[in-house]
Amino acid sequence: MMVLIVIQSAGGHVYAAIALADELHASLSSSSSLFLGAPAPSLESAAAASAPYPFAPIPRCLPHAVLAAALHLRRFRPHVLVATGGAPSLPACLAALLLGLPFVIQDQDAGPAPATRLLAPLARRIFLGFNAPVRLLPKRKCAVYGNPVRMSIRKCRVSKADAMASFFPRMGPVGEEGVEVLLVLGGTEGSPEINVVLLNMYYEMLRERKNRYIIWQTGPDGFCEMESLVKSHRRLLLTPEILSFVHHSFNPIYNGSCMNWT
Known part of the structure; x- marks a missing residue:
């Protein structure tokens, strides 16, 4: 299983992404994950440096970001892209659509991020931390599971x-x-x-x-x-x-x- 995870410079997005990757690797030891996010200096680049997963920066300019994300997708060849909300999700998911790759969204907030609301109709599934956002998103695609908790916290x-x-x-x-x-x-x-x-x-x-x-x-x-x-x-x-x-x-x-x- 190859998974590409897109993260943003907010603690909830970054650490949820790390928790997802941790759980994936615990369940499937042969799986691989790649993080995409804003270039340094940013919270996601700093957090990725201390996590055991590779990180690839994408530019903040939308056209350049879509191109960079598409190149990373072609090289990494993931089975699925996971967007954890925020601005970097938009170019990465657009690149996935252009390449015919499925993507899902994991949104941690009680109010869905603008990128989540924009991308929701095109996502395969939308995993939420709270019930409240369901009324603002395609209900049939939503699943409320709460937010991921890192293994490091549990241990x-x-x-x-x-x-x-x-x-x-x-x-x-x-x-x-x-x-x-x-x-x-x-x-x-x-x-x-x-x-x-x-x-x-x-x-x-x-x-x-x-x-x-x-x-x-x-x-x-x-x-x-x-x-x-x-x-x-x-x-x-x-x-x-x-x-x-x-x-x-x-x-x-x-x-x-x-x-x-x-």
């Missing part, structure tokens, strides 16, 4: 005590009983709306309960502004990107993909 175990020590080093040893950890995520790029809401709430939340901790991912664009407005607190972690922080904090415990608290 990796880090104790809560070790995790707390890395995330909140100023607290010293923290017992596991009665600890509340609030994780605030706004996606790979962060969410200005969530940042503003939490900015007005975080200090009161920490003051109400002494056993409450907050890990707040602001997103790269919002980090400097939030850092200038937020009061330093030893039970608060402010970070632009949670995955890069975890990778740095838990290396070599962390295996390069993610962690799971026990």
